[in-house]
Amino acid sequence: MAILYPLSGGFYALAVRMLDPAWGFAMGWNYVLQWAVVLPLEITAAGITVAYWPAANNLPLAGWITIFFIAIILINVFGTLGYAEEEFWSSCLKLFVVVMFIFIALVLVCGGGPSDGDYSTYVGGRYWHDPGAFSNGFKGVCSVFVTAAFSFAGTELVGLAASETPNPRKTMPSAIKNTFWRITIIYILSLLMIGLLLPYNDPGLLFASGGDAAASPFVRVLDRAKIGGINHLINVTICISVLSIGLSCVYGGSRTLAALAETGYAPSFFAYVDKSGRPLWAVVFILAFGPLAYINCAPGATKDDVFAWLLALSGLSTLFTWGSIMLCHIRFRKAWKVQGHSVEELPFRAMFGVWGSWIGLILVVIVLIAQAYIAIWPIGGMSDDPKEVATVFFQTYLALPVVIACYAVGYLWKRTTPQRAHEIDLDTGRKCWYTVEQMREYRAELAAQPWYKKTYRILFSG
Numbered sequence: 001m002a003i004l005y006p007l008s009g010g011f012y013a014l015a016v017r018m019l020d021p022a023w024g025f026a027m028g029w030n031y032v033l034q035w036a037v038v039l040p041l042e043i044t045a046a047g048i049t050v051a052y053w054p055a056a057n058n059l060p061l062a063g064w065i066t067i068f069f070i071a072i073i074l075i076n077v078f079g080t081l082g083y084a085e086e087e088f089w090s091s092c093l094k095l096f097v098v099v100m101f102i103f104i105a106l107v108l109v110c111g112g113g114p115s116d117g118d119y120s121t122y123v124g125g126r127y128w129h130d131p132g133a134f135s136n137g138f139k140g141v142c143s144v145f146v147t148a149a150f151s152f153a154g155t156e157l158v159g160l161a162a163s164e165t166p167n168p169r170k171t172m173p174s175a176i177k178n179t180f181w182r183i184t185i186i187y188i189l190s191l192l193m194i195g196l197l198l199p200y201n202d203p204g205l206l207f208a209s210g211g212d213a214a215a216s217p218f219v220r221v222l223d224r225a226k227i228g229g230i231n232h233l234i235n236v237t238i239c240i241s242v243l244s245i246g247l248s249c250v251y252g253g254s255r256t257l258a259a260l261a262e263t264g265y266a267p268s269f270f271a272y273v274d275k276s277g278r279p280l281w282a283v284v285f286i287l288a289f290g291p292l293a294y295i296n297c298a299p300g301a302t303k304d305d306v307f308a309w310l311l312a313l314s315g316l317s318t319l320f321t322w323g324s325i326m327l328c329h330i331r332f333r334k335a336w337k338v339q340g341h342s343v344e345e346l347p348f349r350a351m352f353g354v355w356g357s358w359i360g361l362i363l364v365v366i367v368l369i370a371q372a373y374i375a376i377w378p379i380g381g382m383s384d385d386p387k388e389v390a391t392v393f394f395q396t397y398l399a400l401p402v403v404i405a406c407y408a409v410g411y412l413w414k415r416t417t418p419q420r421a422h423e424i425d426l427d428t429g430r431k432c433w434y435t436v437e438q439m440r441e442y443r444a445e446l447a448a449q450p451w452y453k454k455t456y457r458i459l460f461s462g
Helices: 011-018 021-050 054-058 061-077 079-109 126-132 137-143 145-152 157-164 168-197 217-225 230-262 280-287 290-297 300-338 353-376 386-397 399-414 436-447 451-460
Strands: none
Touching (some): 011 021, 011 300, 021 061, 021 280, 021 290, 021 300, 021 399, 061 280, 061 290, 079 217, 079 230, 137 145, 145 300, 145 353, 168 451, 300 386, 300 399, 386 399
């Protein structure tokens, strides 16, 4: 859809077109708020990560927050070019470091670590038996869905960037497939290695039972293995990654806010774009949330409460965003068929087609149900205090009333209802008008390529 309709605002604009303008309004503002509150969280995470080095503690946390915040502001001065350059080089560094870590971790799992470390003998699935693979069982798994969604947030930005790409048909398939491989390698494999090498009650982990440190699990593995030097490289990489996510907050939030303004769903001055292509006032609006990171310098209870609410607002929002994207694809394919088009006309087709979107949507619904379960019956049981019960519920499910409120405002304002398949506009803003015959010729040319080119194209390109 991003290749066919490279619209400003990405999936928000598609939700307005494929689903319902009121729902598009809700998803647009939900996405803006999601990135706005993630920004101070990431700046705070950067300050915590730096604290791994004892010398860094000579500078107060407020000082590190200021340094990272200024860095984000300066990079945003260069607009899309600055964001793209930072993303390219930081992604190269992250990929290199994570692949290196996976190889080291594989050796450690097999017991090939230094003799004075914890991994000098075969580890295998030792920690999956003692203390166990899952902390707090099924409820423990359900309780981390919000955190997991929060961690995966941003993968949809590849579609948001389509409107600022000169040739989406050429570049987007490659970007989409590279995103898949980055998720598979950087997330799945590395987390598998972490799960094998660290018990969930390791005292060096943040929020672990009795823990008093905030080291990254990646760094913690190398510390336990007594492998010096690489732990510092990984911590530097984590700091850069956190900075990268902060930039994604500003990029994704500001572009969506500008698109909302262009369609009349936000104050018109947010639509202003300067000579360098930056939606200036939208960028300023998102950056204005950055100083919330200084709350981390407040007394313990205050900062913990504030950031628990910020995380609750942002984590579940990601699930609504993904669900909306998949529902947009389902409705698009339905309208495409009803209005007499063939899927062969599409310049790029999702690997699993519309069934992949159905499966994804069902999984999102299951996760939302699991979150409702853990919100009503939390780990440790329900409190006898009604106020505490309400607090726990909304800290888990805060995004739901926010989305409902945004949808209610959008409906009362626009008075629209979901569009039927034959009513969906498939032509306005469409960039690719290839016929079935042209696409067949194009695919026949691709099929005639040597096997190694076809393999590379299937895995990494369009």
